[in-house]
Amino acid sequence: MDHLGIQRFMVIGYCIGGPFIWKLIQRAPERIVAAVVSQPVGFRKESNPMYDNSMQTWGPALVKQRPDLTMDMIDKFLTRMYVTNADFVFSVPARRRQGCPVPVLVMPDETPSHPYEPALESAMLAPKPR
Amino acid sequence: MTFYPWKDTKEKIPLAVRHVRTFLTANRPA
Numbered sequence: 001m002d003h004l005g006i007q008r009f010m011v012i013g014y015c016i017g018g019p020f021i022w023k024l025i026q027r028a029p030e031r032i033v034a035a036v037v038s039q040p041v042g043f044r045k046e047s048n049p050m051y052d053n054s055m056q057t058w059g060p061a062l063v064k065q066r067p068d069l070t071m072d073m074i075d076k077f078l079t080r081m082y083v084t085n086a087d088f089v090f091s092v093p094a095r096r097r098q099g100c101p102v103p104v105l106v107m108p109d110e111t112p113s114h115p116y117e118p119a120l121e122s123a124m125l126a127p128k129p130r
Numbered sequence: 131m132t133f134y135p136w137k138d139t140k141e142k143i144p145l146a147v148r149h150v151r152t153f154l155t156a157n158r159p160a
Contacts, residue, residue: 010154034157036150105153107146 001031012036015114019091022122025102026092032102039109042118043086049112050082050090088118100126 001009010033013021018040025032041050059074081090088094104126108119 008159010157012150033159034154036153038150103153103157105150107149 007031008033010034010036012038013040014038016041018042018119018122019089021104022089023091025100025104029101034103034105036105036107037119037122038107039114040089040106040119040122041113042089042115042122044115044117047112047115048082048086050086051078053113054078054082089122094121094125103127 001007008031011021011024012035015038018037021035021037025035043050055071055075055078059071059078063069063071063074104123106119106123106126108114108116108123110116
């Protein structure tokens with residue numbers, strides 16, 4: 001957005017876009033006018049298929065396209081994101097998001113990768129939740 | 131907040147789009 005000369009903007013994200021949006025709000029809340037988070041991924045202790053799904057689907061596909069990457073590198077990235085530091089929406093711990101100043105519309109899903117509870121929890125932390 | 135057009139009929143997709151558009155319009159800076 002800096003490159004495009006855009007100071008403030010709205011953002012919409014689907015699936016893994018949810019964690020990207022929450023991180024963006026954490027890092028530059030003054031620049032986000034409003035955000036829409038659709039079917040976001042999230043962490044649920046009872047079922048966390050994100051590591052396995054990623055290792056079986058986009059991981060190998062990405063390594064095939066990018067000779068500079070290896071499955072070992074993918075494993076390290078996924079382990080850090082989805083296993084070692086797994087929490088809430090993966091990118092931002094729930095306690096850090098309290099006091100979120102940005103209006104956010106959350107459209108949750110209810111699948112193993114897109115669990116309802118963290119989506120609802122994140123929506124309730126946004127200003128004027130309803 | 132709890133809206134599942136992708137689990138409903140195809141005809142509901144415009145409703146979801148309208149929902150998002152209404153939200154963003156309501157939060158557009160003056």
